Amino acid sequence: MTSKVAPFLDTIASRRTIYALKPQLPENIELKDVQDVVQAIIKHTPTAFNSQINRAMILTGESHKRLWNHVYETIPIENFKKRPLSARDEAFGTVVFMVNDAKTKEMQQQFPAWAETIPELAAHASGSAQISTWAAFKQLGIGAHLQHFNQLVADALPEGSIMEDWEVQGQLVFGLPAGSPNEKTFIENEVKVFH
Numbered sequence: 001m002t003s004k005v006a007p008f009l010d011t012i013a014s015r016r017t018i019y020a021l022k023p024q025l026p027e028n029i030e031l032k033d034v035q036d037v038v039q040a041i042i043k044h045t046p047t048a049f050n051s052q053i054n055r056a057m058i059l060t061g062e063s064h065k066r067l068w069n070h071v072y073e074t075i076p077i078e079n080f081k082k083r084p085l086s087a088r089d090e091a092f093g094t095v096v097f098m099v100n101d102a103k104t105k106e107m108q109q110q111f112p113a114w115a116e117t118i119p120e121l122a123a124h125a126s127g128s129a130q131i132s133t134w135a136a137f138k139q140l141g142i143g144a145h146l147q148h149f150n151q152l153v154a155d156a157l158p159e160g161s162i163m164e165d166w167e168v169q170g171q172l173v174f175g176l177p178a179g180s181p182n183e184k185t186f187i188e189n190e191v192k193v194f195h
């Protein structure tokens with residue numbers, strides 16, 4: 001393997017789900033650094049037809065706590081309360097990823113042959129931004145886990161923070177790592193080359 005790509009692959013491979021977090025940032029990392037990273041990723045992540053549907057916001061402090069308290073209090077299934085509770089009490093902040101649904105509808109009209117696929121493509125673009133952010137956070141020494149309490153999260157965002165047409169796609173909960181990732185097993189899915 002060419003060594004040129006090794007640092008990139010190491011970044012991809014070392015991103016992991018970290019549930020055990022402390023409500024701090026690593027030393028020498030400011031919230032502004034986190035904001036700059038998310039901003040750059042939202043800008044440079046490719047989107048279908050260059051629609052640039054990706055949106056994100058960062059919640060910390062009271063807005064982060066209010067959000068996860070709402071999810072914790074509202075989620076009807078006892079089994080699902082563990083993550084919102086730890087996010088509320090142990091994490092430093094949350095990146096909320098959204099897509100601009102108005103843009104999706106506009107593209108569906110513009111490209112009717114793709115109408116059915118376009119919402120899926122928006123989700124792909126959001127997922128790309130989510131995983132790039134997750135990997136970049138690891139490089140900054142920030143631990144994170146990805147959650148999908150989308151409707152409950154949309155209901156508890158700070159007033160006026162989300163436009164009517166934005167749709168919540170995922171939440172990256174982050175903080176200072178306080179534990180190791182779980183053991184992970186892999187399936188060797190061979191990538192074949194055909195000529």
Ligand SMILES: Cc1cc2nc3c(=O)[nH]c(=O)nc-3n(C[C@H](O)[C@H](O)[C@H](O)COP(=O)(O)O)c2cc1C
Pocket residue numbers: 015016017018083127145146147148181182184
């Ligand atoms: C698209 C996607 C959705 C996920 N949704 C959740 C989720 O809702 N809650 C959660 O705790 N983890 C979620 N995860 C984390 C996965 O469970 C985790 O990435 C996987 O088990 C591999 O572990 P790793 O992240 O440590 O490599 C999601 C991951 C991906 C890529």
